[in-house]
Amino acid sequence: xxxxxxxxxxxxxxxxxxxxxxxxxxxxxxxxxxxxxxxxxxxxxxxxxxxxxxxxxxxxxxxxxxxxxxxxxxxxxxxxxxxxxxxxxxxxxxxxxxxxxxxxxxxxxxxxxxxxxxxxxxxxxxxxxxxxxxxxxxxxxxxxxxxxxxxxxxxxxxxxxxxxxxxxxxxxxxxxxxxxxxxxxxxxxxxxxxxxxxxxxxxxxxxxxxxxxxxxxxxxxxxxxxxxxxxxxxxxxxxxxxxxxxxxxxxxxxxxxxxxxxxxxxxxxxxxxxxxxxxxxxxxxxxxxxxxxxxxxxxxxxxxxxxxxxxxxxxxxxxxxxx
Numbered sequence: 001x002x003x004x005x006x007x008x009x010x011x012x013x014x015x016x017x018x019x020x021x022x023x024x025x026x027x028x029x030x031x032x033x034x035x036x037x038x039x040x041x042x043x044x045x046x047x048x049x050x051x052x053x054x055x056x057x058x059x060x061x062x063x064x065x066x067x068x069x070x071x072x073x074x075x076x077x078x079x080x081x082x083x084x085x086x087x088x089x090x091x092x093x094x095x096x097x098x099x100x101x102x103x104x105x106x107x108x109x110x111x112x113x114x115x116x117x118x119x120x121x122x123x124x125x126x127x128x129x130x131x132x133x134x135x136x137x138x139x140x141x142x143x144x145x146x147x148x149x150x151x152x153x154x155x156x157x158x159x160x161x162x163x164x165x166x167x168x169x170x171x172x173x174x175x176x177x178x179x180x181x182x183x184x185x186x187x188x189x190x191x192x193x194x195x196x197x198x199x200x201x202x203x204x205x206x207x208x209x210x211x212x213x214x215x216x217x218x219x220x221x222x223x224x225x226x227x228x229x230x231x232x233x234x235x236x237x238x239x240x241x242x243x244x245x246x247x248x249x250x251x252x253x254x255x256x257x258x259x260x261x262x263x264x265x266x267x268x269x270x271x272x273x274x275x276x277x278x279x280x281x282x283x284x285x286x287x288x289x290x291x292x293x294x295x296x297x298x299x300x301x302x303x304x305x306x307x308x309x310x311x312x313x314x315x316x317x318x319x320x321x322x323x
Contacts (some may be wrong), residue, residue, distance in 0.1 A: 082271075094124075
């Protein structure tokens with residue numbers, strides 16, 4: 001049986017760790033709130049622009065753009081992979097790395113000669129170096145501080161190489177943020193533009209208000225999400241897609257499509273950033289709960305050990321007085 005001093009030291013150590021995890025949970029919660037606000041401010045513009053452009057491309061078959069042309073064969077593929085710079089966020093980074101490895105193996109099986117990775121975050125950059133994959137550069141600064149201007153630079157670089165024929169396909173791998181308790185890992189085609197996505201798809205599936213991530217609230221958020229989708233399907237008013245375009249649709253598309261591609265990259269970055277904070281908040285909450293349970297067990301053990309020592313001393317006193 002451990003001595004009183006040993007048990008007391010363990011209690012102090014666990015209590016100190018609990019204070020750290022609790023503080024980290026509150027910091028992650030605060031950062032998550034700011035990340036949710038960033039998504040909320042940007043999302044309406046991005047979704048409206050995407051719908052409008054896809055309507056143009058889908059309803060005007062005679063209009064084609066260089067962004068939607070598939071290249072003959074797949075020789076070079078670029079993957080933009082979003083992770084984080086730090087750990088202590090549960091399986092967030094591990095899941096992204098697994099999906100990246102899966103994508104790399106898939107394209108290698110298809111005979112792709114060259115795979116280029118745009119690693120957003122230190123964790124994914126380390127994995128890329130370890131696997132010996134080709135990296136397009138250092139983008140770790142974007143993981144901590146999402147910046148629309150920097151995203152535009154990355155997007156311009158990717159678009160230029162796609163239009164020149166250097167890249168045949170570009171995919172995004174990131175976590176789609178639905179709520180504090182639900183983040184969905186996605187692999188999404190970035191270039192060429194995918195017109196197979198339904199224009200009537202309900203995309204407002206996010207809970208950008210709550211930062212509580214218990215099992216009960218996650219279930220509630222899921223149920224609310226289903227209700228939102230059902231309501232939208234039954235009550236949504238059709239958007240007026242009868243546009244008058246000047247000077248021409250082709251000129252407009254050539255100007256607006258790069259903006260949409262910039263926003264897609266930036267949206268994925270904001271999604272990943274919010275998902276990281278949500279995952280870290282959940283991980284730290286779990287660690288704090290585990291520390292509370294361990295403290296309960298240790299305090300019980302301390303009281304039992306103390307009572308055992310007191311009882312032993314009393315027995316010694318009684319035994320000595322009887323002699």
